[in-house]
Amino acid sequence: MSEWVVLLRGINVGGINIKMADLRAALHAAGFGQIRTTLATGNVVLESPLDSDALKTEVEAVLAEAFGYRAWVIVSDVSALRAVVDSYPFDPEREGWHPYVVFGSNDEHLTELSALAAELDPDLERVAQGNEVLYWEVRKGSTTDSAFGKATAKAKYKATTTTRNLRTLVKVLA
Structure with a gap:
């Protein structure tokens, strides 16, 4: 098992x-x-x-x-999952920000989403590629309004991605 x-x-x-x-x-x-x-x-x-x-x-x-x-x-x-959590590249305790991990079952979709990193406003959000995941940090209050948040909400990604707060993943592993 x-x-x-x-x-x-x-x-x-x-x-x-x-x-x-x-x-x-x-x-x-x-x-x-x-x-x-x-x-x-x-x-x-x-x-x-x-x-x-x-x-x-x-x-x-x-x-x-x-x-x-x-x-x-x-x-x-x-x-x-433990390796994903341990590899979070941003400060997970950054005041006023949410630490997220975007999981995907389609490499092409993760690559498309990752390509958005260069277009993002770093004062609002940042994205970094991980091992079969994307790491995302975004200002609190901007998760659904941000460019990356809007992109991940597209119907195209519905069946292949899901996003979790890093703190939730820590609880899952506890």
Whole structure:
């Protein structure tokens, strides 16, 4: 059994409401073990013998069946997520700023988003490429209004990206 982190995209926003107890129950019924959720934003740690691709497919199918929506998830093993958190290139405690990590399952989409870094106003936000992720810091109050925030919200990226606050990821790993 391997321990995995599964990040659900777009739940408990925009009309897709899932209680974490219901999420845990659905995953348990599907045969996953040691299921733990963090916050109400779709952060799950679980055990499974499946590889990451099979786990992604299975979890998305479970979510579609149990909650009736087209689910998209990002799967990472715990050590890879720890490396992502440890590699955050900006000051995660910078006063007045949010530290984010953008996860993606499509390299082309991450490359497109990464290319925006040169066009961003560094007084408002910065983006840096990581290992299969993008690191983003943005002034508090500007997350959805910023150029990068607007770009990541495009429908094109809906099925392939999800963003988490670095502090949330630290809690997931705790």
